[in-house]
Amino acid sequence: MPVLTLAAVRDVRQLSASVWKMTLYSPELARPAKPGQFVHIKCGEGNFLRRPISVCNAQGDTLTLVFERKGAGTRYLSERRAGEKLDILGPLGNGFELRKGRYLLVGGGIGVPPLLYAAKSAESADAVLGFRTKDAVILEDEFRAACGEVTVATDDGSYGTYGTIAAPLREMLASGGYAGVLACGPRAMLRAVAEICAEHSVPCQVSMEERMGCGVGACLVCACKTREGGARAMRRVCKDGPVFWAEEVCW
Amino acid sequence: MADLNVTFAGVPFKTPVVVASGTFGFGREYGEIFDLSRLGGICVKGLTLRPRLGNPPPRIAETPMGILNSVGLQNPGVDRFIEEELPYLKTLGTNIIANISGETVEEYAEMAEKLSDAGVDLIEVNISCPNVKAGGAAFGTSCDAAASVTRAVKRAARVPVMVKLTPNVTDIAEIARAVEDAGADAVSLINTLLGMRIDINTRRPVLKNNTGGLSGPAVFPVAVRMVWQVRRAVKIPICGMGGISTGEDAVEMMLAGADIVAVGTALFRDPFAAIRVTEGIVRYLDEHQIENVTEITGKVLLN
Numbered sequence: 155m156p157v158l159t160l161a162a163v164r165d166v167r168q169l170s171a172s173v174w175k176m177t178l179y180s181p182e183l184a185r186p187a188k189p190g191q192f193v194h195i196k197c198g199e200g201n202f203l204r205r206p207i208s209v210c211n212a213q214g215d216t217l218t219l220v221f222e223r224k225g226a227g228t229r230y231l232s233e234r235r236a237g238e239k240l241d242i243l244g245p246l247g248n249g250f251e252l253r254k255g256r257y258l259l260v261g262g263g264i265g266v267p268p269l270l271y272a273a274k275s276a277e278s279a280d281a282v283l284g285f286r287t288k289d290a291v292i293l294e295d296e297f298r299a300a301c302g303e304v305t306v307a308t309d310d311g312s313y314g315t316y317g318t319i320a321a322p323l324r325e326m327l328a329s330g331g332y333a334g335v336l337a338c339g340p341r342a343m344l345r346a347v348a349e350i351c352a353e354h355s356v357p358c359q360v361s362m363e364e365r366m367g368c369g370v371g372a373c374l375v376c377a378c379k380t381r382e383g384g385a386r387a388m389r390r391v392c393k394d395g396p397v398f399w400a401e402e403v404c405w
Numbered sequence: 406m407a408d409l410n411v412t413f414a415g416v417p418f419k420t421p422v423v424v425a426s427g428t429f430g431f432g433r434e435y436g437e438i439f440d441l442s443r444l445g446g447i448c449v450k451g452l453t454l455r456p457r458l459g460n461p462p463p464r465i466a467e468t469p470m471g472i473l474n475s476v477g478l479q480n481p482g483v484d485r486f487i488e489e490e491l492p493y494l495k496t497l498g499t500n501i502i503a504n505i506s507g508e509t510v511e512e513y514a515e516m517a518e519k520l521s522d523a524g525v526d527l528i529e530v531n532i533s534c535p536n537v538k539a540g541g542a543a544f545g546t547s548c549d550a551a552a553s554v555t556r557a558v559k560r561a562a563r564v565p566v567m568v569k570l571t572p573n574v575t576d577i578a579e580i581a582r583a584v585e586d587a588g589a590d591a592v593s594l595i596n597t598l599l600g601m602r603i604d605i606n607t608r609r610p611v612l613k614n615n616t617g618g619l620s621g622p623a624v625f626p627v628a629v630r631m632v633w634q635v636r637r638a639v640k641i642p643i644c645g646m647g648g649i650s651t652g653e654d655a656v657e658m659m660l661a662g663a664d665i666v667a668v669g670t671a672l673f674r675d676p677f678a679a680i681r682v683t684e685g686i687v688r689y690l691d692e693h694q695i696e697n698v699t700e701i702t703g704k705v706l707l708n
């Protein structure tokens with residue numbers, strides 16, 4: 155059951171040139187939040203629509219969000235200060251389906267944050283995290299604390315493994331023993347992860363993004379083309395997702 | 406407290422505030438957030454005879470104080486609606502208004518018949534969707550086509566019929582007169598205004614469909630003007646909509662001539678918008694010592 159609430163900003167700090175971390179006090183949001191869910195945030199008077207941001211972590215009464223400053227909405231969020239209140243609707247969406255066992259988390263860029271809460275919630279987890287370059291690397295220490303093995307890859311080789319997440323992902327899947335893969339990142343990365351997981355017959359869940367209106371499943375603007383038992387269907391990223399089984403997504 | 410009851414096209418409404426088609430699905434999602442019996446009615450997502458997948462995403466673009474949408478009537482088809490959604494909707498204690506779109510006059514009539522049998526309270530005939538290739542607004546931009554759809558639906562329907570008008574015409578009053586003459590019990594307006602946004606970096610339209618329908622506070626003054634024009638042209642009641650997000654907006658729309666109002670896009674910003682609009686109307690009526698909400702309809706004092 156989503157709630158509409160005023161959440162108190164506790165802390166806002168910059169993690170990299172374009173990424174901010176916001177900590178909020180909100181029992182109403184933090185307690186029921188599951189990994190992979192998101193919240194829908196009103197960003198001042200000038201931005202008509204709310205902005206969807208994933209739950210990066212939820213511990214006790216504290217909710218953590220990590221976001222990239224892209225346009226006016228996320229700029230507004232980055233300029234909040236401790237003590238201010240934000241109008242938030244959430245928690246929304248289905249979240250990851252976590253069973254027993256070891257999970258492999260695959261994140262790309264600003265898709266990395268939502269996997270942190272999954273890492274903390276899974277029985278055990280390893281992670282492959284991809285970034286453009288060294289300066290864009292975020293949350294590495296947090297993942298090292300929450301996971302077994304963590305591989306960081308950069309597109310330009312300036313930090314960690316050189317190249318995309320594909321090679322380390324293949325290597326780790328080959329070593330076997332994963333109950334599943336959870337992935338979040340750019341669409342092209344998700345598609346590649348889906349293919350690699352299919353090759354290794356490992357169940358893969360992907361967290362999809364789409365522009366949103368209501369955020370609760372009523373307006374149908376956030377459509378994701380999927381197959382359900384052979385039939386094509388438009389499913390709602392905000393309600394049926396944002397997490398989908400990779401083989402159901404029409405890439 | 407002021408009396409909010411309105412009889413609209415013969416149907417009793419306990420408040421003059423309904424939610425607009427396409428912004429409220431079939432009620433289930435907002436039903437998790439607030440008590441839907443507080444609404445005057447629910448206009449359900451636009452229905453077609455057969456299921457439709459709608460347009461490819463992105464289907465929404467933000468605009469100054471509004472949005473463009475290009476959903477394209479995604480829906481499970483009228484039969485599945487009657488089987489899977491209507492039984493739930495009927496338990497909610499609010500009027501259910503079925504919104505229908507057809508590619509042909511015959512399709513409209515067939516849906517009207519099925520929905521009358523199934524027991525909806527009112528049928529809203531959408532001749533104004535800007536996001537579909539066949540039918541849609543094509544019926545709403547010519548007096549003859551609008552009248553022929555209205556006549557066919559009236560012959561088939563056994564519940565009151567409200568025709569939803571498009572603002573994308575030169576003279577909306579003329580279309581309103583045509584559907585009134587063809588037997589419409591009410592009109593609703595406005596549907597969305599055709600619009601477009603372009604990403605200047607990629608030079609591509611934000612919407613995959615290139616164009617879409619504008620709604621939200623940005624269209625409010627246009628909607629007020631059109632409701633006023635239609636009020637002067639026809640005697641049948643009007644459901645006014647387009648950009649309403651506060652009680653004051655609703656009162657303004659009613660002064661222009663609306664008997665009831667619909668709240669749509671405002672829900673995306675505030676899921677409780679329809680409730681807050683209702684409360685705002687009550688506040689206005691009480692402050693001005695008006696006993697019944699019906700007293701303000703069309704009561705604008707022209708300069």
Ligand SMILES: Cc1cc2nc3c(=O)[nH]c(=O)nc-3n(C[C@H](O)[C@H](O)[C@H](O)COP(=O)(O)OP(=O)(O)OC[C@H]3O[C@@H](n4cnc5c(N)ncnc54)[C@H](O)[C@@H]3O)c2cc1C
Binds near residue numbers: 204224228362364366
């Ligand atoms: C389920 C979900 C979870 C998300 N989680 C995060 C997260 O944890 N951290 C993070 O940094 N970003 C996340 N995003 C992306 C984030 O919502 C957008 O970056 C943000 O809305 C951009 O708003 P803006 O005003 O800064 O940018 P603008 O480009 O000015 O936004 C204009 C409009 O487009 C929409 N929009 C633009 N980019 C996106 C996008 N990628 N996805 C959806 N809508 C978009 C905006 O919401 C707004 O309506 C998530 C998106 C979804 C759908």
Ligand SMILES: Cc1cc2nc3c(=O)[nH]c(=O)nc-3n(C[C@H](O)[C@H](O)[C@H](O)COP(=O)(O)O)c2cc1C
Binds near residue numbers: 426427569619624646
């Ligand atoms: C996402 C979305 C979907 C819509 N779908 C329909 C529809 O299926 N049928 C219809 O008659 N109008 C549809 N509309 C139009 C609304 O019902 C309403 O006429 C319009 O949005 C103006 O009101 P508003 O500004 O309060 O939203 C839709 C509007 C939006 C924003």
Ligand code: FES
Binds near residue numbers: 365367370390391393
């Ligand atoms: S944003 Fe409205 S249905 Fe997903």
